[in-house]
Amino acid sequence: xxxxxxxxxxxxxxxxxxxxxxxxxxxxxxxxxxxxxxxxxxxxxxxxxxxxxxxxxxxxxxxxxxxxxxxxxxxxxxxxxxxxxxxxxxxxxxxxxxxxxxxxxxxxxxxxxxxxxxxxxxxxxxxxxxxxxxxxxxxxxxxxxxxxxxxxxxxxxxxxxxxxxxxxxxxxxxxxxxxxxxxxxxxxxxxxxxxxxxxxxxxxxxxxxxxxxxxxxxxxxxxxxxxxxxxxxxxxxxxxxxxxxxxxxxxxxxxxxxxxxxxxxxxxxxxxxx
Numbered sequence: 627x628x629x630x631x632x633x634x635x636x637x638x639x640x641x642x643x644x645x646x647x648x649x650x651x652x653x654x655x656x657x658x659x660x661x662x663x664x665x666x667x668x669x670x671x672x673x674x675x676x677x678x679x680x681x682x683x684x685x686x687x688x689x690x691x692x693x694x695x696x697x698x699x700x701x702x703x704x705x706x707x708x709x710x711x712x713x714x715x716x717x718x719x720x721x722x723x724x725x726x727x728x729x730x731x732x733x734x735x736x737x738x739x740x741x742x743x744x745x746x747x748x749x750x751x752x753x754x755x756x757x758x759x760x761x762x763x764x765x766x767x768x769x770x771x772x773x774x775x776x777x778x779x780x781x782x783x784x785x786x787x788x789x790x791x792x793x794x795x796x797x798x799x800x801x802x803x804x805x806x807x808x809x810x811x812x813x814x815x816x817x818x819x820x821x822x823x824x825x826x827x828x829x830x831x832x833x834x835x836x837x838x839x840x841x842x843x844x845x846x847x848x849x850x851x852x853x854x855x856x857x858x859x860x861x862x863x864x865x866x867x868x869x870x871x872x873x874x875x876x877x878x879x880x881x882x883x884x885x886x887x888x889x890x891x892x893x894x895x896x897x898x899x900x
Contacts, residue, residue: 627852628745629835630730631859634806634814634828635867637875641794641825647882648795649825653758657692657716659891663873666865669698674713691717693763701862708769712783715763719755726750727761728784729807730832731814743852747834753788754808756796760787762833785833787867789874792826799825806830827878829871833859 729751
């Protein structure tokens, strides 16, 4: 069974300065800032040591590449309640910097599209900065029946999020429509209205979960379990991302208006722009 969710969320921002306290300056701060943004549903996010394998052999000590662990309690799938614990890699991509990452809406080379259950998926989609790129590196689930059902041996989890912005600080306010990958030919782009309404933060997320239904769930029709699974993923993802991106917008507005808060953040996180 191949579950999928795709969410695009936008948060408007009151940007009052095009210089040092612009939205673009804020979004280029160290990624450690995200630990302080509140999350809904009882979810938490904590910084963890960056593994070499998670950063392609270049485990960065800089602010541009860090690892976090996201915990989401009480996620329900039919009669099963689990707590996903997700390890993510967070990177700040510089202007025009390109990397390859997983994408759940693009067909990969050699992927069999003839099967009824097949869904687009590629491991080498290009993404171009500037953006904040979040990639799922590993996931496990916890819960009362997890060990009995062997859930952690039955699924793989992939996902990426790209956060982009429109700001007077770097000229993007009057630039082309924002897209998930950063390329103009990307179909997953901001609408005309979203591009005309001023400064904002936008986020695109794709999640893919390949799972062998355990125990009693294996006898249910695949179409039913897939619809339910897609709905659970989409709803949870929309709530999390919407709340998080609104939190970023509010945190920026406080950061831009409150010099003491801004200076404390600089000391706490060793802020440096690129």
